[in-house]
Amino acid sequence: MAKKWYRIIFILLISFTLFTCIDPYVPQLRSFESRLVVDALITDEVTANYVRLSRSVSNPDDITEKVSGATVILTDDLGNSFILEERNPGDYRTDSLLFRGEPGRTYTLSVETAEGGQYESTPCMMLPVQDIDSLYYQRDRIFSDETGEFREGISFYIDSEEESTAGHYRWSYDEWWKFSVPDPSLFRYINDSTILQVDTIKRTCYAHVHSDVIDIENTVSGNTENLKGKMVHFVAPAESDRLLIQYCLEVRQMSLSAEEYEFWYLMSGINEAGGDIFDKQPYQVFSNIRNLNDPEDQVIGYFQVSAVKMQRLYVTVREALALGLPMYQYECDRQxxxxxxxxxxxxxxxxxxxxxxWAHLNSGYTFIKPIFTDQNALYRLAFVRSACADCTLRGTMQKPWFWVDLN
Structure with missing residues (x-):
């Protein structure tokens, strides 16, 4: 998500430097100017809300410069102020015990950088959002534009029945799944006379992926049917090990103001353009954050304020197999x-x-165990592709705090 976000920012900056016209032209690009990038989200969840500060880069593949040492403050319409703590470079967090967003309240973000730059958002009201009444799945078959073939899998849907005053919505999801590698490394090779058992067999882990899809909806016109049977995600079991043991999908439904909806609509348009600024006319760059001392200093990003409703759903391997779907096969290439x-x-x-x-290690293999003769003499070494030997290459052995094993 972070890499895609910065690529979009890069396109925004280029677009900002182009003249918008109908006649053919050769765009004159100004010299690059590093700008403040703000990624901030305040919700009514019991969690540490975040404000992430960085500087834009001239190349989306460059390392992002984090903005450290800033003073970041949230203020509500009752006059309460909350100072955010910098947990990591450029990553500022609220205290979940002291601050929780409240629907109906209006919030303002203030930032003062270590260099003295002063930035402030427009006041943003947290609009209420209705509950997700149900999260469910069914077998599905969708066409892939990339491969030109159909993909067999599971589509996940939500229903929201209750009326809401929000009118604009955004959805995001997180995926977690439990998986086990087929050939975990059992031994550590030192030399042909010293082969030791590993301290920890890294067989079973939990993987996590956060969505980078921009999924928004406008129901101001009264079209609430889109909140019933709305598809939020698709998983093809044959393409990954997500459903080989147990899978969990966590869906969030968020309220948006009309202004924030327009921001995400713009971002989705840039996303659909595939990163080519010449696919469409350049977009206007806008933000709800401004430099108080320099109106020409364009800030990139948006101060997001949303009420959130969340639901989780587990799918076990038994349930996936019951749908008759093709399942993932590891390619370990054992040697x-x-x-x-x-x-x-x-x-x-x-x-x-x-x-x-060493020849196998340098070719992307991991040593898993020795093979001995009947006389206990070392005969061969066994290797597999690293992804089949060490689950921590793609996940963590620490179980998510909410996880419930259903198998």
């Missing part, structure tokens, strides 16, 4: 090699165990 497999054709030829070990 068992020893000096016997590399016979010498000249004095000093062949390969030693050490050479075999």
């Amino acid at each position: 068992e090699k020893g000096p016997i497999d590399y016979p010498s054709i000249s004095p000093g030829g062949g390969m030693t165990f050490d050479e075999i070990y």
Whole structure:
């Protein structure tokens, strides 16, 4: 999500420098100006809300410069102020015990950088949002524009029956899944006379992915049917190990103001353009945050204020198999090699165990265990692709705090 966000910011900055006209033209790009980037979200959830500050870069692949040492303050319409703590460079958080957003209240964000730059958002009201009445799934078949083929999988849907005054919505989701690698590394190779058992077998982990999809809806015209049977996500079990043990989808439904809806609508348009500023006419860059001392200093990003309703749904491997879906198969490419497999054709030829070990490591394999003869002599070394041997390459062994095993 962060990489895609900064690529969009890069396109926004380029678009900001172009003349918008109908006649053919050669755009004159101004010299690059680093700008403050604000990614801030305040909700009514019991959590540490965040404000992330950075500086824009001239190339989206460059390392982002975090803005540290700033004073970040939230103020509500009752005159209460809350100072955010910098937990990591450029990452400022509220105290979940002291601050929780409240629908109906209006919030203002103030930022003063270490260099003295002063920025302030427009006041933003937190609009209420209705509950997600149900989150469910069913077998589905969707067409892929990328491959030109149909994908078999599971589509997830939500229903929201209650009327709401919000009128504008955004949805996001988080995926968690439990998975086990098929050939975990059991031993650690030192040399052909020293092979030790590993301290921890990294077999089972939990993976997590946050959505980077911009999913918004406008129901001001009274079209609330889009909140019933709304598809929020699709998973193809044959394409990943998400459904091999147990999967969890967490969906958030958020209220938006009309202004924030327009911001996300703009962002989705840039996203659909595929990152090519010449696909469409350049977009106007706008934000609800301004530099109090320099109106020409364009801020990138938006101060988001949303009420949130959330639901989770688990899907077990048993439930996925009951749908008759094709499941994921690991490609481990197991290799068992020893000096016997590399016979010498000249004095000093062949390969030693050490050479075999390093050759496989440098080719993307992980050593998993030794193979001995009946006389307990080292015969071969066993390797697999690293993703099949160490689950921590794609996840963590720490179970999510909310996780419930259903198998």
